[in-house]
Structures are given as C-alpha cells and as structure tokens.
Amino acid sequence: GAVVSQHPSRVICKSGTSVKIECRSLDFQATTMFWYRQFPKQSLMLMATSNEGSKATYEQGVEKDKFLINHASLTLSTLTVTSAHPEDSSFYICSADRGGATEAFFGQGTRLTVV
C-alpha cells in the first residue's frame, strides 16, 4: 500500500516558538494532502487542504496565519504552527491523496506539546 511519512512523531516546544511538521508521500505523487487535528478523545478535524503549487484551502475557523501550509512539491507538504501556545497542543495528522484513490493514506501523526 501507499506510504505516507510524517515527521516528527513527537515534539515539545516553548510557547511563542514555531514548529514545522512534514508530511511526505514516499511512493507516489500527491497533488493534494490534508491536515487534521485531533484533541484527546475526539475525532479528527479537517484543518486544511494542501494543494501542490497553490495556496492551501482552510476550513472554517482555522487561522491560516497561525497554521501555515506549504506544498512545494508533489511529495511534500509542511504545516508550520506559528507562535505556538499551549492550546495548540494536539495530535496533528496528514493524509495524502493519490489521485483517483478513494482511501486516504495517513501519516503516523505528530504529537505537539507546547509548554
């Protein structure tokens, strides 16, 4: 099956700093990737759709200046949490669209803790 790699798997950062999370499709080209956020004991919430070569599309209520998304190549999308605060602590997961495929291929997720 298709492989999506997400890095880092766990990060602890100080309040006010920025954190970058990478999502890579290892064996296919992904024109579209998706970023999700998951709070403890809650479901995955779609944050934004990352499109290669164009601006990301953010879901309602998600601050685009807070969560910067860059999809510079067909195999890499990055999510940068800027000026992180403790309330940004969460589990962030990416998924990649292989184009025509109907199941999402998920990364392993990143546990962000802001102290």
Place this chain on the structure above:
Amino acid sequence: EDKVVQSPLSLVVHEGDTVTLNCSYEVTNFRSLLWYKQEKKAPTFLFMLTSSGIEKKSGRLSSILDKKELFSILNITATQTGDSAVYLCAVVLNTGNQFYFGTGTSLTVIP
C-alpha cells in the same frame, strides 16, 4: 452544514460479544463512506462503501451502507481484546477528496 455522527460514543463489551457501531451523515454531494480503526496513532483503513445494500466483509468485521436513510453500520462479531480501539467513519464528498470524520466510537473489549 455537513455533519457526520457516530453512536454510541463509547462501548464496553466482553470478549465474544457482537457489536454494532453506527454512523449517520447529513452531507451534500456524498461520494463514499469509509471506516477506520484508530488505536494509538494514525487511523488504519477498514472499509470503503459507495453503494447501498452491498455488504463489505473482512474476517469478523462487516459493514453496509444505506444511502436512502443516510447511515452505515460496522459489525464486529466474536469480539477480541485486540478490537479495542476508536472506530471512525468518514464521508468523502464529490466536491473534493476531503474526508469529514465522525465523532468516533470508543470500543473497549474486556476479557
């Protein structure tokens, strides 16, 4: 507003029991519904359903979709402790490949 709701939110059963998890949805431009199992990290794919009334089966798990009544069920028979997880359903729309996840059902199987 598009909505995906799962029930129950949590469930505790004994090994060997059969469980039925529900997923109802209210969305425009429905394309397919998927079930995932999430243990500690990323969800793992179980089933994809696009047509009504056709049961998908994999071992002790099975699922079916009703597009008229807008819901799907996931059945697990002869449950095992390894089935303990959060089960997520997700709806994919025709307007893009975004997945909208339901609230999830937390299943605990006790020996």
